[in-house]
Amino acid sequence: MRHFSRLFSVMAGPRPVVCSGPSGVGKSTLLKKLMKEYEGVFGFSISHTTRKPRPGEQNGIDYHYVTRDVMQAGIDNGDFIESAEFSGNLYGTSKAAVQEVQSKNLICLLDIDMQGVKNIKKTDLNPMFISIQPPSMEILEKRLRGRKTESEESLQKRLQTAKIEMEFSKEPGAFDVIIINDNLDDAYAKLKDALKEEIHKVKKVSS
Template sequence: MFMRYFARFYSAMAGPRPVVLSGPSGAGKSTLLRKLLKEYSGVFGFSVSHTTRNPRPGEENGKDYHYVTREAMHAAIDKGDFIENAEFSGNLYGTSKAAVQDVKDRNLICILDIDMQGVRNIKSTDLNPIYISIQPPSLDVLENRLRNRKTESEESLQKRLLAAKMDMEFSKEAGVFDVIIVNDNLEDAYGQLRDALLEEINQVKKVNMSS
């Protein structure tokens, strides 16, 4: 019954094919996303996730995340408001149906920035996105990037490194991702990302120009 509901929900969600962007924290997803959204402001839309963690300096509610209480998040999950949800470092994260629909309603390609648990969850739905993994050149490079941020405690950093190691292995599983991009050089990585999405980009631009 659950999967039949998802089938009905997604068949009603006409519009551009979404993009699932995944990879460990520090791999460069956010930087690549900002470049993509800047170059194609009328093509892509970012699905704003929900989280129970506190905002970091400079983050805005409703723009970076929807910051909610743990109680509110659990209530929404129980109501079936989320496509996927996961817990990391004691905080809940999730992608709501409303966030994806909001982007698709504007005839934009919805970008979902989610972790490997979320990828597994979406694989069991009819969303049919393009799956792209952004990976660091190595675990050592990733650790240096995370330490240079100076936003993590040592305990939190070690948890992220452990999750990153698992994520790097997950990205190698056959059939999980359509495209795997190793972000060793930002411009090269961005070029690969843009090329992977060019067909969808051109379709959306064509529709928007004719409307």
Template sequence: MQGPRPVVLSGPSGAGKSTLLKKLLKEYENVFGFSVSHTTRKPRPGEVNGKALPVPSKGAVQAIQAQNQICVLDIDIQGVKNIKRTELNPIYISVQPPSLDVLEKRLRERQTETEESLRKRLTAACVDLELSKEPGLFDLVIINDDLEKAYSELKEILLEEIKKAQESSKS
């Protein structure tokens, strides 16, 4: 398969995946492409509602790779297990909060949650963090308690693929 390897980004809501992604996209314009996969939350403003694809189609990923972009898949832990069964061979990264308390604080600060939805998210996060301990599931686990440090860890593991994408876009 041609093009840079895709990247799977997983982790509970509020762990900071979108913040880290925004930083990457800002620093490396045109290096990353997105595949919209199914999400359970309502779309935030400016987002397209995910079609019911527990796993993005291989074609969708390859179309992004064909443009020499790194395809980013933002999926939950079940999706990660599904992708393990494909030949996409992505880099698996889990972004996690330093603790559930910190996660709760972050979600409360967003002020987008009802008490009930907050409980649901925290329960889901517990399950997510428990499942993500499975050996070999992720290539890298980033504990996001310091954004700059988390970002540099993310960049470091992606650097080789970023270089591939940048080199091939020059040729």
């Protein structure tokens, strides 16, 4: 059975890519850059969340914004590949979100936390795991404050969780690639380099 499901995940399209790292490190910035440069190559797995949209975020584009009741019902119904509580809110990857991207033969990009990384490892998705790390805690805090999206309480919670996420990234085998996002252009170049073979495969099929 396991062989069949593995075969299915291969047939379902190119290998997905998981991007993880502390809040404020620059995951969204890097992934948005990638999707803009490589339109028709990558597709974003749109997660569900119970957190409120930030100014500029759009329902069905950045996240599916739902109530806790709706989300819990979906989880209980088996609609999610993984879900986790992060900083007082629920987040999760629905099966439909990944299927939507894979049905178009795009490389599925997932932006998920450390718990999501651990849980995805137990599934047949078999993605590449990329960790984005800040040059220091001080710089991370500066970026989070500069983004102006968090209350002081939410900011402190995220910084606490960041320490745990940064320790996890050092565990051997936790990630395939670790990128330090110091200078944005350098980090973006490293991200593209890590994905170059997968990008090449998708471009070859679609051209």
